[in-house]
Amino acid sequence: MRYVSTRGQTPPAPFRAVLLEGLAPDGGLMVPECYPRIGADTLRAWRGLPYAQLAGELMALFADDYAPGELARLTAAVYTAASFGTTEVAPLVDLEPGLKLLQLANGPTLSFKDIAMQLLGGLFQLELTSPAAALNILAATSGDTGSSAEYAMRGRGAIRVFMLSPHGRMSAIQRAQMYSLADPNIFNIAVEGTFDDCQDVVKAIASDVQFKQRHRLGAVNSINWARVAAQTVYYFSAYFAATARNGDPVSFCVPSGNFGNVLAGWVARCMGLPIDRLVVATNENDVLDEFFRTGRYRVRSRSQTLATSSPSMDISKASNFERFVFDLVERDSNRVRDLWSQLQSRGEFDLTQTAQWSGAAACGFASGRSTHADRVATIRSVHQASGRIVDPHTADGIKVARERCESGIPMICVETAQAAKFPETIAEAIGRPPLLSPELAGVLARPQRFQTMPPEVAAIRSYIEAHTV
Numbered sequence: 001m002r003y004v005s006t007r008g009q010t011p012p013a014p015f016r017a018v019l020l021e022g023l024a025p026d027g028g029l030m031v032p033e034c035y036p037r038i039g040a041d042t043l044r045a046w047r048g049l050p051y052a053q054l055a056g057e058l059m060a061l062f063a064d065d066y067a068p069g070e071l072a073r074l075t076a077a078v079y080t081a082a083s084f085g086t087t088e089v090a091p092l093v094d095l096e097p098g099l100k101l102l103q104l105a106n107g108p109t110l111s112f113k114d115i116a117m118q119l120l121g122g123l124f125q126l127e128l129t130s131p132a133a134a135l136n137i138l139a140a141t142s143g144d145t146g147s148s149a150e151y152a153m154r155g156r157g158a159i160r161v162f163m164l165s166p167h168g169r170m171s172a173i174q175r176a177q178m179y180s181l182a183d184p185n186i187f188n189i190a191v192e193g194t195f196d197d198c199q200d201v202v203k204a205i206a207s208d209v210q211f212k213q214r215h216r217l218g219a220v221n222s223i224n225w226a227r228v229a230a231q232t233v234y235y236f237s238a239y240f241a242a243t244a245r246n247g248d249p250v251s252f253c254v255p256s257g258n259f260g261n262v263l264a265g266w267v268a269r270c271m272g273l274p275i276d277r278l279v280v281a282t283n284e285n286d287v288l289d290e291f292f293r294t295g296r297y298r299v300r301s302r303s304q305t306l307a308t309s310s311p312s313m314d315i316s317k318a319s320n321f322e323r324f325v326f327d328l329v330e331r332d333s334n335r336v337r338d339l340w341s342q343l344q345s346r347g348e349f350d351l352t353q354t355a356q357w358s359g360a361a362a363c364g365f366a367s368g369r370s371t372h373a374d375r376v377a378t379i380r381s382v383h384q385a386s387g388r389i390v391d392p393h394t395a396d397g398i399k400v401a402r403e404r405c406e407s408g409i410p411m412i413c414v415e416t417a418q419a420a421k422f423p424e425t426i427a428e429a430i431g432r433p434p435l436l437s438p439e440l441a442g443v444l445a446r447p448q449r450f451q452t453m454p455p456e457v458a459a460i461r462s463y464i465e466a467h468t469v
């Protein structure tokens with residue numbers, strides 16, 4: 001399996017060569033040269049496999065440059081009841097007639113990001129091929145990515161994590177999850193600025209190729225291909241749980257921001273999984289809903305990006321979207337370069353005049369958006385009907401799923417976080433915050449440790465330089 005860039009100007013490379021990378025050197029994103037095809041025999045053999053084993057099978061298709069059995073050993077060690085609450089890892093439960101809930105937020109930081117990130121921790125560890133080897137991770141977070149990455153890398157002495165977060169702008173729980181980690185390989189840098197400031201600093205430092213090579217800097221943000229690959233697994237496991245036999249259709253509704261989660265669904269379908277529709281749910285920041293309704297992709301500026309009560313979906317442009325468009329334009333990298341240069345110069349591109357776009361339904365997509373009032377009403381109605389408390393992001397998805405559900409085709413709502421992470425919105429919806437688990441209460445009570453810094457590239461760079469392995 002070789003990986004090529006969506007912009008077509010990077011030499012093909014195997015999985016392990018792209019594992020640590022963010023952007024490809026030509027500014028594109030690395031994707032498999034072609035998606036592995038899953039035939040009827042394989043689907044039959046996979047139905048009924050435990051999650052960890054299914055993950056081993058799928059990852060081995062995306063990454064054939066490991067020794068035989070190495071990935072299976074890794075997935076068996078990662079996808080355990082100890083880390084994810086159950087050996088099912090991603091249980092599927094009934095929500096209401098026609099709708100099911102895929103529970104992805106039972107990992108250590110209570111967001112779906114743990115599923116891929118825990119595996120990434122193990123994959124990074126395998127890159128430490130000699131006793132002297134070391135890795136450094138540099139990333140920016142607005143909340144969920146940071147804690148998920150830190151929990152995946154904590155205790156791995158030769159891997160250091162430098163995580164930039166916006167000082168005073170995260171929720172109390174997000175802050176506590178990150179800043180309470182006492183592991184000496186975790187460096188929390190609280191930047192006096194916004195998430196965008198954090199991301200700018202990361203980009204500036206990571207664009208220095210020499211610095212990047214000298215310190216073996218790895219990326220863990222949502223464009224990391226290994227994360228997308230690891231996320232395909234739960235589309236397969238949910239498919240098997242929702243259907244009686246292979247070939248029966250299901251649809252998924254996915255609360256979306258950077259398009260990483262739903263992209264994994266797209267890849268699963270390209271591999272041959274019988275997915276009827278992928279429904280993209282957004283909040284008020286509806287760049288993606290607008291695209292799927294109109295064929296026009298119009299990114300927003302920072303000032304046009306709203307701070308909402310489903311903050312992990314507050315994005316102005318969707319970083320993984322380029323991978324989907326690459327497939328849509330039949331993998332024509334010249335076309336992708338042209339579209340992204342239009343995006344650069346005009347802030348938008350329009351696919352309606354092209355032969356490859358004939359509406360969302362033609363490529364198996366649908367979309368919808370949700371507002372604060374919608375998600376509060378959805379949290380309330382789900383709670384009244386079932387006693388279940390869903391988080392605001394998952395609620396955005398359920399709101400849209402109810403509108404797009406078709407009779408006879410199960411609609412699987414993808415849960416992206418647990419309600420306990422967002423007590424204010426839950427209290428607004430049902431009159432009280434969700435119960436805190438003893439673990440979470442413990443995290444909130446622990447002392448916090450972080451380094452406050454101004455959003456200055458030079459200063460943060462020297463700090464990293466002084467603390468790398």
Ligand SMILES: *Cc1c(COP(=O)(O)O)cnc(C)c1O
Binds near residue numbers: 145393416
């Ligand atoms: C990251 C995140 C999302 C968005 O996922 P993408 O892969 O960026 O589309 C949605 N909800 C929660 C809770 C998240 O943490």
